[in-house]
Amino acid sequence: MVPMAKFLASILLLIPFAFADVSFNYPAVFNFGDSNSDTGVRIAAGLESLELPNGQTYFRRPAGRFCDGRLIIDFLMDAMDMPFLNAYLDSVGAPSFQKGCNFAAAGSAILPATASSVSPFSFGIQVAQFFRFKDRVLELLGEGNKYTRYIPMVDFFSQGLYMFDIGQNDLAGAFYSKTEDQVIASIPTILVEFETGLKQLYNQGARRFWIHNTGPLGCLPQNIATFGKDPLKLDELGCVNAHNRAAKLFNLQLHALCTKLQGQFADANVTYIDIFSIKYNLVANFSRYGFEHPTTACCGYGGPPLNYDSRIPCGQTKIFNGSSVTAKGCNDTTEYVSWDGIHYTEAGNLHVSSQILTGKYSDPPFSDKMPFLLKLKF
Numbered sequence: 095m096v097p098m099a100k101f102l103a104s105i106l107l108l109i110p111f112a113f114a115d116v117s118f119n120y121p122a123v124f125n126f127g128d129s130n131s132d133t134g135v136r137i138a139a140g141l142e143s144l145e146l147p148n149g150q151t152y153f154r155r156p157a158g159r160f161c162d163g164r165l166i167i168d169f170l171m172d173a174m175d176m177p178f179l180n181a182y183l184d185s186v187g188a189p190s191f192q193k194g195c196n197f198a199a200a201g202s203a204i205l206p207a208t209a210s211s212v213s214p215f216s217f218g219i220q221v222a223q224f225f226r227f228k229d230r231v232l233e234l235l236g237e238g239n240k241y242t243r244y245i246p247m248v249d250f251f252s253q254g255l256y257m258f259d260i261g262q263n264d265l266a267g268a269f270y271s272k273t274e275d276q277v278i279a280s281i282p283t284i285l286v287e288f289e290t291g292l293k294q295l296y297n298q299g300a301r302r303f304w305i306h307n308t309g310p311l312g313c314l315p316q317n318i319a320t321f322g323k324d325p326l327k328l329d330e331l332g333c334v335n336a337h338n339r340a341a342k343l344f345n346l347q348l349h350a351l352c353t354k355l356q357g358q359f360a361d362a363n364v365t366y367i368d369i370f371s372i373k374y375n376l377v378a379n380f381s382r383y384g385f386e387h388p389t390t391a392c393c394g395y396g397g398p399p400l401n402y403d404s405r406i407p408c409g410q411t412k413i414f415n416g417s418s419v420t421a422k423g424c425n426d427t428t429e430y431v432s433w434d435g436i437h438y439t440e441a442g443n444l445h446v447s448s449q450i451l452t453g454k455y456s457d458p459p460f461s462d463k464m465p466f467l468l469k470l471k472f
């Protein structure tokens with residue numbers, strides 16, 4: 095199905111809900127997270143490179159995103175009538191940070207990085223980068239108007255939206271060296287670290303918080319391939335039970351933290367978004383939303399059912415047993431939920447974004463933002 099047809103099919107299924115209005119009128123967005131919302135930090139940092147077919151569907155080139163096209167953050171920026179967020183570390187091409195800045199970096203976790211971490215840009219580092227960014231902006235604004243096309247105004251920091259999508263790597267990464275009980279026991283420590291960063295941002299003037307919970311990690315081809323060899327460990331959708339249980343417990347405690355902070359930050363708004371339910375519903379009811387493959391990677395190696403091989407990232411070629419093999423993209427990415435076994439396809443991200451914008455999956459709920467979505471460009 096072409097993206098527009100799928101998109102229309104998915105909005106026709108939505109039931110309008112009427113709730114308190116959330117202003118979608120923000121002068122700037124500051125985003126913190128991992129690969130789910132990284133628009134180029136990891137690649138700009140030179141930690142890794144991306145090859146086609148990454149980026150092919152929308153950007154026609156690898157665009158710093160672990161996806162064939164746009165991420166949820168891109169669709170949400172579009173829905174707010176704002177340009178895509180530039181990556182904090184992108185230095186060439188005079189990127190404008192006037193409408194905000196993206197600190198999210200693929201592989202990042204909430205807990206501080208260790209020598210074996212995939213990314214050095216843990217949540218605390220991203221918050222520190224934000225403070226450095228803000229200090230520099232205030233300094234430049236003090237020099238007059240010459241930079242106004244490139245940097246936010248002073249009050250954008252209090253009126254802007256602070257978005258967060260992080261925690262997946264704290265959980266999924268920990269399963270490689272810890273038992274399920276140990277992973278679950280570590281959740282409060284992870285969330286104390288998250289709370290510390292949120293409070294620092296609040297103390298420096300952030301007032302609008304938008305927090306995504308973590309998805310059904312057990313439904314990712316990567317985790318099914320690595321931890322799902324025993325069918326008794328899978329649920330009825332073929333997802334790894336342990337990972338989904340840990341994700342749900344993380345989300346329960348994250349939701350409680352959001353409620354607590356909303357109580358403490360009387361003059362702020364904290365919006366919690368239930369990404370888990372949207373994604374699990376998509377994996378369960380994929381055909382109703384126009385997809386054909388819920389847990390097969392589009393870009394990978396090995397063929398069905400998972401088409402995932404941890405040794406060959408999407409777009410790369412390796413020599414196995416003397417012959418060259420490549421992790422290639424599928425013919426029609428819109429049939430697939432999973433792009434590379436770890437991240438969602440653009441089609442998957444569009445579906446998730448359209449569900450977020452119904453306002454039904456958030457606490458507090460907000461009224462339907464469909465009129466914004468209809469402006470999305472395909």
Ligand SMILES: *[C@@H]1O[C@H](CO)[C@@H](O)[C@H](O)[C@H]1NC(C)=O
Nearest residue numbers: 115116117301302361362363
């Ligand atoms: C929080 O939300 C309420 C209700 O929508 C709104 O009146 C208020 O201005 C918001 N506050 C901030 C800081 O965005």
Ligand SMILES: *[C@@H]1O[C@H](CO)[C@@H](O)[C@H](O)[C@H]1NC(C)=O
Nearest residue numbers: 371374375376377378379382
């Ligand atoms: C799948 O769709 C059915 C029908 O709308 C719904 O009852 C069910 O909760 C959905 N499954 C999940 C996992 O959300």
Ligand SMILES: *[C@@H]1O[C@H](CO)[C@@H](O)[C@H](O)[C@H]1NC(C)=O
Nearest residue numbers: 403405413414415416417419
């Ligand atoms: C390489 O050869 C070994 C032994 O024949 C086989 O078990 C393995 O699956 C092969 N690897 C690949 C990637 O084809």
Ligand SMILES: *[C@@H]1O[C@H](CO)[C@@H](O)[C@H](O)[C@H]1NC(C)=O
Nearest residue numbers: 392397398422423424425426
């Ligand atoms: C992709 O399309 C080509 C040409 O139509 C076909 O030969 C190939 O089998 C298709 N691949 C898949 C995975 O469907």
